Amino acid sequence: MPLLARTVNTPLVIDVRRGAIADLGSLLADRRISAGGEVAVVVGPGQGERIAELIRPGLGNADLFTVTGGSVDAAQELGEKLHRRSYDAVVGIGGGKTIDTAKYAASRYAIPMVSVATSLANDGIASPVAALDHDGGKGSYGVHIPIAVVVDLDFVENGPDRQTQAGIGDALSNLSAVADWELAHRVRAEPIDGLAVTLARTGAEALVNHPGKITDDGFLTTLAEALILGGISMSVCGSSRPASGGCHLISHALDRLNPGLGSHGEQVGLGALFCTFLRGDLERFGQMASCLQRHGLSTTPAELGLTDAEFVAAVHHAPRTRPDRYTILEHLDLAPDAIGERLANYVDALREHLG
Structure with missing residues (x-):
């Protein structure tokens, strides 16, 4: 049978x-x-x-x-x-x-x-x-x-608003993590689990499009469900793949190079937004940038307390934090000068979108 x-x-x-x-x-x-x-x-x-x-x-x-x-x-x-x-x-x-x-x-x-x-x-x-x-x-x-x-x-x-803001960044980063997994599937034939993808992306989609504030029960419920679905997605496929991509590699690099800078959620939120820009998905980039700004999260290295040079160093170092994980960072394999150019373009795109 x-x-x-x-x-x-x-x-x-x-x-x-x-x-x-x-x-x-x-x-x-x-x-x-x-x-x-x-x-x-x-x-x-x-x-x-x-x-x-x-x-x-x-x-x-x-x-x-x-x-x-x-x-x-x-x-x-x-x-x-x-x-x-x-x-x-x-x-x-x-x-x-x-x-x-x-x-x-x-x-x-x-x-x-x-x-x-x-x-x-x-x-x-x-x-x-x-x-x-x-x-x-x-x-x-x-x-x-x-x-x-x-x-x-x-x-x-x-509780502190900053904890809820961190959760928003962590949940939204699943959109970037799933995109990285799909990239690895296309380029390297890495096995992908459609159910895990569906769970991780569905919760994040509901969050990125929710009009509420962090003081609203409806928004907090949606955030909680997005985080829960992200956790279950990892159980479904037996790895952190649906919730951890280049966004998390950047956060790990920041922890090593600039410890104590921001919360995990703040860092992966910024990392996810930058990785989404690197993939050229400007529609998703605009959605995520608007959501992060609406809820008071960092959208630029400066807002997180980083210089451009520090952020470039973290992005360049990021693939070394987990060599087995193929993401947009490994795919592009940019040198520091090229990362700096992409960052300048990224900031320009943010200004154009957010005003």
Whole structure:
């Protein structure tokens, strides 16, 4: 019999709304993740007490753990604590560092993990990857995709705008990452996964065309769904390909050459816009530039705090950060002088489009 379908790992639950954390106990029981609330709740510093009060009525049997730093050491330490008791699930509540720490620790001991996001800074809320610091810098580690993904818009709304802006840049960058994957497929016959492409691009398309502001529930819901779809797309194809192209290579280069400059989302947003210009897709370039400017993200190196020379150096160095990934940067293989010329043309195109 021919294979007519495939099985895809996705979360059992995706819940994006206000008040989601307070209803966490009911959600876990209704979906048979934990009927009795025997879970480990992992939170970051600063908000643990508030979260504990919200979840206590529905998760009276939960143990609360506080983690800091988002490092491999913190994740391993958490894993050792989790190993001392039998838990139905690990519930990571917080931002990217807290969730990635919980994902890594839960995967290490084969415990289902529930991702509860209080910010929308990146697609790690639903991805099969944990980005953690280690002695040599920062690494990405494969983990199991969360069994449930919850986003509480009350917490997102009350968080820093810069976190939400970073999430916008990260989600929009999927448009560039998918275009790079399609380029590698055409030029090098690299296998491509149409379902992963569809998921990553659909969420980003909805975001780039959304007229709302970061204070609107409708826009925040669309952003959350775009980040979740980006994370699931990576699980579908088994790699970060649909969410990481030349945009991310530029960001990795900036981290090495100009550390501490901007957030991951800000950097990949700028990188995606520049890569889109390099591909000559001016219609998409205009859409992305308008969206980034509308939400207060950088569209030029200067707005990110870089000189033109620093940005050129980062673009030239970018392919070395991941030699196995073919993108528009490897395809054009531009020398620094040529990158500088393209950058000048890019800035002119921005002025013409944005005014």
